[in-house]
Amino acid sequence: MVVNGRPVKRAKRRVTADLYDFFSFPSDAAARDLDGPFRSNVQNFLSRHARLLPPPSILPPSPPPAGHLLTWRIGYGLGEGDVGFGEEVLSPAEAAAMATIELDVVEEDMTRSKSVYCDQCRVVGWSGHPVCRKRYHFIIRNNVNPSSAYGHKCPCCGALLQRMDSRCDSCNYDLTAENLEDWAHRQLEDPTHLLHGLVHANGYGHLLRVNGLDGGSKYLTGSDIMDFWDRLCKMLRVRKVTVMDISKKHGMEYRLLNAVTSGQPWYGNWGYKFGAGSFGVSLTAYQEAVNTLSNLPLSHFFSHSRSERAPLENTVSLYCSLSDEHLVTLRDLFRCINHLLRDAGEHPCPAKKLLQVASLGALSSWSKTDIEMAEAVMVKVLRAVGKSRWVTWRALKGASSGSIGSPELLDWCLKGLSGKLTDDRLVVQSQFNDQTNTIEFRLESWEQLADHVQRGAVKLSPDHLLRDLKSLYYAALDPTTMLHHSPKAAKETALKAARKILDCKQFIKHYDEHLARSQPSNPLQLHIWCHVELFDEPADYTSPPSELVILPADATLADLKLQVAKAFRETYIVFQRFQPEQVFGPDKVSSVRQLMDIQGVALVRGRCLAGNGKLERFRMERGTESWEVDCPCGARDDDGERMMACDACEVWQHTRCAGIDDQDGVPDKFVCIKCTGCCMAPPQDPGARGRLLKAA
Numbered sequence: 001m002v003v004n005g006r007p008v009k010r011a012k013r014r015v016t017a018d019l020y021d022f023f024s025f026p027s028d029a030a031a032r033d034l035d036g037p038f039r040s041n042v043q044n045f046l047s048r049h050a051r052l053l054p055p056p057s058i059l060p061p062s063p064p065p066a067g068h069l070l071t072w073r074i075g076y077g078l079g080e081g082d083v084g085f086g087e088e089v090l091s092p093a094e095a096a097a098m099a100t101i102e103l104d105v106v107e108e109d110m111t112r113s114k115s116v117y118c119d120q121c122r123v124v125g126w127s128g129h130p131v132c133r134k135r136y137h138f139i140i141r142n143n144v145n146p147s148s149a150y151g152h153k154c155p156c157c158g159a160l161l162q163r164m165d166s167r168c169d170s171c172n173y174d175l176t177a178e179n180l181e182d183w184a185h186r187q188l189e190d191p192t193h194l195l196h197g198l199v200h201a202n203g204y205g206h207l208l209r210v211n212g213l214d215g216g217s218k219y220l221t222g223s224d225i226m227d228f229w230d231r232l233c234k235m236l237r238v239r240k241v242t243v244m245d246i247s248k249k250h251g252m253e254y255r256l257l258n259a260v261t262s263g264q265p266w267y268g269n270w271g272y273k274f275g276a277g278s279f280g281v282s283l284t285a286y287q288e289a290v291n292t293l294s295n296l297p298l299s300h301f302f303s304h305s306r307s308e309r310a311p312l313e314n315t316v317s318l319y320c321s322l323s324d325e326h327l328v329t330l331r332d333l334f335r336c337i338n339h340l341l342r343d344a345g346e347h348p349c350p351a352k353k354l355l356q357v358a359s360l361g362a363l364s365s366w367s368k369t370d371i372e373m374a375e376a377v378m379v380k381v382l383r384a385v386g387k388s389r390w391v392t393w394r395a396l397k398g399a400s401s402g403s404i405g406s407p408e409l410l411d412w413c414l415k416g417l418s419g420k421l422t423d424d425r426l427v428v429q430s431q432f433n434d435q436t437n438t439i440e441f442r443l444e445s446w447e448q449l450a451d452h453v454q455r456g457a458v459k460l461s462p463d464h465l466l467r468d469l470k471s472l473y474y475a476a477l478d479p480t481t482m483l484h485h486s487p488k489a490a491k492e493t494a495l496k497a498a499r500k501i502l503d504c505k506q507f508i509k510h511y512d513e514h515l516a517r518s519q520p521s522n523p524l525q526l527h528i529w530c531h532v533e534l535f536d537e538p539a540d541y542t543s544p545p546s547e548l549v550i551l552p553a554d555a556t557l558a559d560l561k562l563q564v565a566k567a568f569r570e571t572y573i574v575f576q577r578f579q580p581e582q583v584f585g586p587d588k589v590s591s592v593r594q595l596m597d598i599q600g601v602a603l604v605r606g607r608c609l610a611g612n613g614k615l616e617r618f619r620m621e622r623g624t625e626s627w628e629v630d631c632p633c634g635a636r637d638d639d640g641e642r643m644m645a646c647d648a649c650e651v652w653q654h655t656r657c658a659g660i661d662d663q664d665g666v667p668d669k670f671v672c673i674k675c676t677g678c679c680m681a682p683p684q685d686p687g688a689r690g691r692l693l694k695a696a
Contacts, residue, residue: 019076019077019100020049020074020075020076020077021076021077022077022224022228023078023228025076025228025231026231026235030049031235033521034235034237035237035520035521035522035527036237037203037547037548037550038201038202038236038237038238038239039567039570039571041236041237042105042199045236046072046107050072050073050074051072051073051074053072068108068109068110068112069107069108069184071104071105071106072105072106072107073102073104073105074102074103074105075100076102076103078099078100078101078219078220099218099219101140101219102140102141102143103138103195104138104141105136105139106136106137106139107134107136108136108137109133109134110131110132110133110134110573110618111573111618114181114185115185116618117131117621117622118131118135118198118200118621120206120208120244121200121204122621122622122638122640123506123638124206124242124275124276124506124508125276125637126204126621127620127637128542128622129200129202129204129542129544130544130572130573130574130618130619130620131572131573131617131618131619131620132201132573133570133571133572134201135198135201136198136199136201137198138197138198138199138229138232139188139195140225141190141193141194142193142217154171154173155173156168156173157171157173159171191209192211192215193211194210194212194215194216194220195210195211195225195228195229196209197229197241199233199238199241201572202239202544202545202547202572203238203545204239204241205233205239205240206241206242206243207229207241207243207267210222210225210226210229226269226270227270229270230270230271233509234511237511237515238511239510239511239512239515239545240510240511240512241272241509242507242508243272243506243507243508244506245265245266245267245506245507246505247266250466250469251470252473253478255502255504256473256477256478256498256501256502257473257477259290259293259501260293260294260330260331260334260477261331261335262335263290263294263331265507267507268507271509272507272508273507273508273509274286274287274504274508275508276506276639277500277506278635278639278640279631279633279634279635279639279641279654279657280634280635286504289496289497289498290497290501292493292494292497293330293477293494293497293498293501294329295329295330296329296476296485296490296493297328298316298320298328298329298332298333300487301313301316301475309394311437312471312472312483314436314438315437315468315472316333316472317393317394317438318437318438318439318468319337320333321411321414321415322336322439323336324415326408330476330477333472334469334472337468337469338469340465341462341465341466341469344462344465366409366412370409371409371412371413374400374409374413375413375417375420377400377403377404378396378400378410378414379422379428379443381399381400382396382428382441382442387442388442390433390440390441390442391440391441392436392438392439393438396414396441397411414441417441422443426443428442429441429444434464479495479502482494506640515548524552525552525553526551526592526593527548527549527550528548528549528595528601528602529546529549529602530546530547530548530549530560530564530567530602530604532568532575532578532604532605532606533603533605534606534608535581535606535607536608538619540626544571544575546601547564547567548567549563549567549602550563551563551592553593555592555593556590556592557589557591557595559592560583560592560604561580564580564602564604565579565580572618573615573618574615574616574618575608577609578606578607578608578609579607579608579609580604580605581605581606582605583595583602583603584602584603584604584605585602622638627652628652629643629651629652630651631652632673633654635654638652641654641656642655642656642662642666644660644667644670645670646671646674646675647669648671648672649672649675651672653672
């Protein structure tokens with residue numbers, strides 16, 4: 001018998017075979033039968049696709065963890081990858097193909113939670129919603145660069161403890177359940193999460209965090225994460241999702257830059273629209289501000305004098321010269337630069353990172369004779385100057401305008417002048433002067449340029465494009481650094497518009513717009529939206545949102561009452577003893593189908609039976625506090641901005657609207673203008689007064 005000394009090779013195993021594809025999940029099969037309300041869809045989704053993790057997924061196993069947090073996990077693959085054998089070293093492409101992403105769904109029981117109320121609901125107009133029985137955190141952790149939240153400090157001596165430690169080795173302090181609960185919530189609030197979305201059991205949610213490549217992600221872009229989140233929300237039938245857009249890129253407020261370039265925030269690419277404005281800014285005011293700032297003419301940035309151009313004028317002129325399209329407004333200018341930056345990212349040159357930003361690809365509306373005549377005039381000017389001197393775009397255009405009357409023809413010919421060969425073997429060479437932000441031309445011999453002439457090419461580095469974008473942003477968009485305009489009134493208009501755009505941070509997507517019109521997949525079922533009112537409702541009571549109830553096609557009104565009671569008890573804590581008593585509708589209606597044919601929705605009235613005293617704190621997301629907002633800007637509710645209360649009438653208003661800068665402290669005493677006619681007391685010690693609503 002012959003024995004082969006070499007080990008038998010293991011068959012290659014596909015590591016992503018049992019994982020869902022992150023870029024296509026959920027498929028139609030995964031979303032099958034999930035046509036109910038979110039509260040039931042999310043449970044069905046977790047039971048089908050996720051696995052329930054043991055307590056160490058969120059907390060150490062001992063002492064006993066906070067039982068109000070359950071974590072479910074789903075694995076996703078980012079590509080096709082095979083595991084080899086032996087000590088084979090994987091290439092970067094293979095390593096990327098083997099990458100996996102895990103989605104953690106943390107189910108939080110609000111009856112036992114330490115953090116009952118939702119700050120996001122409070123500032124977007126949902127503060128009157130009852131506290132839901134459960135809420136769900138959808139989290140993709142950043143495992144490439146995990147946060148320090150996976151470790152925690154000893155509350156007694158401050159020593160760093162490992163995740164599984166239940167006792168401090170330094171001081172022998174035993175961690176309590178409260179310590180562990182605090183740590184659990186710190187993990188939920190970890191700012192390094194690639195994705196953190198929160199959805200209440202009633203289907204109202206908030207997108208709290210998206211971190212793409214710039215935020216620490218190794219494989220996923222922000223768009224990849226948003227695509228996944230959007231598909232997930234649609235599958236689970238989430239009703240509404242808000243997002244607070246306070247993101248910055250390279251120091252620039254992204255919502256301001258995107259409002260100018262595209263008329264909407266970055267999240268608008270996924271259907272997010274204006275939700276709520278701070279400082280009383282309405283949807284109409286926001287839209288007018290976006291249109292005003294975007295359509296500001298570029299001519300306002302030119303002095304129209306014969307004096308030397310300012311750097312801002314040179315920068316604007318540069319991109320007007322390079323663009324194949326006529327740039328007229330601020331939106332045109334910023335779109336042009338953003339387009340060039342996107343091209344720089346998609347087609348980078350590894351060696352020099354240069355970008356071609358102008359070419360002869362555009363079609364001309366002038367005849368060949370007109371073009372040749374204009375080029376001949378410009379070459380003649382360059383000959384007169386001599387081969388040793390560079391001539392700026394502006395100077396060459398001005399010197400040629402006497403013979404060629406069309407400025408548009410001159411601009412078009414200047415874009416293609418570089419590389420033009422004359423009869424005596426001279427070549428028009430161009431360069432970009434980084435000091436003056438201008439393009440320059442001169443004649444050189446063919447022999448000197450034969451190896452590197454590129455016809456019609458002016459190249460800018462991505463770093464230069466970004467630097468110009470930032471300088472234009474601060475000069476033309478940022479209200480704190482905005483330069484002068486001509487006329488002066490234009491600057492005031494631009495300042496007001498920019499401030500209004502920046503005051504709008506809350507955006508919302510209404511996933512439920514199509515749900516009311518959608519038909520059940522099962523023809524033997526009825527889907528009916530049910531609105532509830534209470535007979536014994538308090539003076540400040542706000543009815544909860546309608547809930548979707550699914551009934552058999554032959555359901556009676558008694559069946560409807562039972563399912564409405566079940567739906568609202570499952571959704572809201574304060575409704576756990578809700579008893580429906582009356583269904584509004586015509587007297588002769590006895591079935592739910594008849595009611596739907598007449599009204600389309602159901603209005604049910606009832607009462608919450610005894611025992612609500614213990615549940616009072618769950619009545620509204622705003623909590624048990626009672627406040628009144630009446631600000632000169634028009635705000636009538638908490639919008640997340642800094643506020644203070646009048647010491648006389650206890651009505652709240654924005655500190656900014658009272659003349660206090662955000663950088664300044666709050667005065668020790670404040671009396672509003674309605675009470676005394678005085679706007680405010682002089683600012684004193686910033687720490688002397690703590691009566692502030694939470695600022696976002």
